[in-house]
Amino acid sequence: MILKYEYDPLDTEDARGHFYHVCQGRVQETELPIPPPDRPYECPHCGIELEQEDFLLAQQRGWA
Ligand SMILES: [Zn+2]
Numbered sequence: 001m002i003l004k005y006e007y008d009p010l011d012t013e014d015a016r017g018h019f020y021h022v023c024q025g026r027v028q029e030t031e032l033p034i035p036p037p038d039r040p041y042e043c044p045h046c047g048i049e050l051e052q053e054d055f056l057l058a059q060q061r062g063w064a
Contacts, residue, residue, distance in 0.1 A: 002048055003032075005058040019055055022063075023048075 004027055007017035019032045023046050032050070035041045040051040058064035 001063050003050060003054050003058040003064040005055075005062050005064075017059065019058060021050060 001022050004020045004022055005017055006020070019034065020030070021028045021032055021041075021043060023043060032041060032055075034055045035050065035052055037052045040049040042049050054064045
């Protein structure tokens with residue numbers, strides 16, 4: 001698991017939910033925005049690249 005998705009139905013300000021990178025087994029506290037298709041987010045700690053499709057997958061399943 002590299003990405004966690006949380007959606008709070010009561011959170012009306014951001015109905016798109018929240019994404020968190022799971023870095024080496026630990027969920028990070030910093031929320032990540034969905035990156036553009038051609039610019040994946042590269043984690044400076046574990047070096048993994050989080051692509052837009054990973055975020056969309058996490059949005060469907062709750063994780064990716
Ligand atoms: Zn990482």
